[in-house]
Amino acid sequence: MLVGIIASSIMSQNILSNYQSRAVSQQTTTAVSQFRILANHLASADYFNDIEQEGIENELSLFSGFFSGRIMIIDSNFNVVSDSYQMSVGKAMIASEIINCFADGKTVQNYDDVNKYIEIVIPIFNAKDETVDGVIFASSSTQSVYNTVDVLSRKAGILMVAIILFIIIFAMIMSSILVRPFERITKAIKSVDNGLAVPEEKILDYLETEEIMDAFSTLLTKMRSLDESREEFVSNVSHELKTPLASMKVLADSIRSADDVPIETYKEFMDDIGDEVDRENTIITDLLSLVKMDKTSGKPNIKSTDVNSMIAGIIKRLKPIGDKNNVELVFSEERQVTAEIDETKMTLAITNLVENAIKYNKPGGWVRVELDADHQFFACKVSDSGIGIPKDSLDRIYERFYRVDKSHSREIGGTGLGLAITRSAILLHRGAIKATSIEGEGTTFVVRIPLKYVI
Ligand SMILES: Nc1ncnc2c1ncn2[C@@H]1O[C@H](COP(=O)(O)OP(=O)(O)OP(=O)(O)O)[C@@H](O)[C@H]1O
Ligand SMILES: [Mg+2]
Structure with missing residues (x-):
């Protein structure tokens, strides 16, 4: 805003000074041409032979009035024969401009910047032999130009102040309008207390x-x-x-x-x-x-691991529990799999799945663990012939302490943390887990883990 104000005030100053110099030069041109006409008139009237001619004096005072200045007519003896101020008649007037004008017959024009007037010396030629009979020595005040410039600059100043005031008021109004919705947002955010209730007021301004x-x-x-x-x-x-x-x-x-x-x-x-x-x-x-799983999620202990022997170890460890529950454990390996994993955490994850498959099974049932891989992932599938999980519980079984059938689960024993641990371990490896189940027939968990560990 400040830059704009300074720029426009410099511009208005420039325009005014430009106007001033143009007006002065305009006045000079007009005066020179008018005085030349007067000189021609005086020459044709043979003025110097009869200076008392009727009308000439009037014409001179008219001119001096029109140009707000003084007109003197000087003859070849450098005597003032006429003066619109009537002060120098009969006196000698010797100035370099006048002498030069008599000598070369050229018009002289000067501008006095300090006293603000134009000085013009114009030769009056002899009608017959083109010699210089006399000169018109005139001065014309440019005060009116300066007066006009003063008035204009005062008006420009007032206009500028008005514009500045307008801009300031406009900016204040606009900023208050623009800021209002943000103030409302701040108020709404501040109004949210510990209840974490969503503010009802919608701020729809923008x-x-x-x-x-x-x-x-x-x-x-x-x-x-x-x-x-x-x-x-x-x-x-x-x-x-x-x-x-x-x-x-x-x-x-x-x-x-x-x-x-x-x-x-x-x-x-x-x-x-x-x-x-x-x-x-x-x-x-x-x-x-x-x-621990949450805390060390940034830096698991990743090593290249033989997944086949890892799962074989899990099944060997759980076999006694399977035998006790009369559940058969089968491990089928499609291929040899080596993956970059945290062996302890992955063992915990798979153990929980196989343990569940044994726990939530029927006497004489089976648990099957299959291991397969493509070029990016390995998949471990744990399926059982157990009691199954109801559809609406499938999404919730990974929640901490969630157990499908509280009374039945209590009989079986467990805390409901197993699958939460399994899921955390799998997510740590950027893997995925998915469960499908038919109630009364059995459940299948599929775990997919990238072969190469991605940070
Ligand atoms: N293979 C399965 N068949 C049927 N239900 C299952 C199976 N796996 C999990 N569930 C259900 O999901 C619930 C959550 O399993 P989760 O392993 O998290 O807890 P838990 O086995 O009850 O306790 P623990 O913390 O000892 O593992 C179980 O209580 C059970 O109801
Ligand atoms: Mg469990």
């Missing part, structure tokens, strides 16, 4: 503010769902950790309150308490491995 509000609402919704899942997780953890403690307390209280308890009952209760301690331990171990 497309941009609408988009900001939409993005903000989406963010709030995500934060709220994160907050909810965090709360749910904490309450689940406390619940799961408290359950074994409560059982232990009941067991301990019942022994303490009874008299003459046989040693066998003591042993049995102590065994039960031991089981509960184991359970508590499992939950804590599972939770710790989940937390």
Whole structure:
């Protein structure tokens, strides 16, 4: 804005000074041509032989009035024969311009910048022999030009001030209009308290503010769902950790309150308490491995691993549990697979899947683990002939502590953390997991992991 104001004031100053010099030169040209006409008139009237001629004096005073200046007529003896100011008549007037004009018959014109007048010397030729009989020595004031410039510059100043005021007021109004929706957004964001409720007011003034509000609402919704899942997780953890403690307390209280308890009952209760301690331990171990998975997600211990022998090891370790549940374990390998993986974490992931397949199976059932690969991924498929998972639970089984049938699952044992751990380990390897199931017939989990680890 400041640049604009300075530029326009310089421009108006320029225009005014331009006008001034043009007006002065215009006045000079007009005066010279008019005085030349007067000189010709005087010459043709043979003025110097009869200076008392009627009308000439009037004409001279008319000219001096018109050009707001002074006209003197000087004869060849350098005597002033006529003066519109009547001050120098009869006196001698010797100046270099006049002498030069008599000598060469040329018109002289000067501009006195300080006193602001134009000085003109014009020869009056003899009508017969073209000699210089006399000269017109005239001055014409340019004060009127300066007066006009003054008036104009004052008007330009007023106009400039008016424009500046207008610009300032316009800018203030515009900025307040433009800023208003953003102020409303700030207010809406500030109004969001810990409840993380999406503000109801929509700020629709501009497309941009609408988009900001939409993005903000989406963010709030995500934060709220994160907050909810965090709360749910904490309450689940406390619940799961408290359950074994409560059982232990009941067991301990019942022994303490009874008299003459046989040693066998003591042993049995102590065994039960031991089981509960184991359970508590499992939950804590599972939770710790989940937390570890999240924390070290940046830097897993990746090594080139023989996946076939890794899975063979898992099946060997789980075989006793399979035998106990009367479930047959089969491993079918399509090809030899070597992949860049974190062996410990991947073992944990596959173990959980096979363990589930055994746990949620029927007596006499089977679990089949298949390993295959293409040039980019290896796939591990764990299918079983078990109880299956209902369709609406398929998406939720990876949630921490989620178990399909609470009562049945409790019988079987487990905390509901297994698949959450499995999923975290798979995502750590930039892989994917997918489950399909038919209730009562069985479930199939397919895990796909890139052969080369991508950061
Ligand atoms: N192969 C399967 N067949 C049927 N249901 C399954 C199968 N795998 C998982 N589920 C269901 O998904 C739930 C979640 O499994 P997840 O492994 O996370 O927990 P869990 O097995 O109950 O406990 P743990 O933490 O000891 O593994 C199980 O409780 C079970 O209801
Ligand atoms: Mg499990």
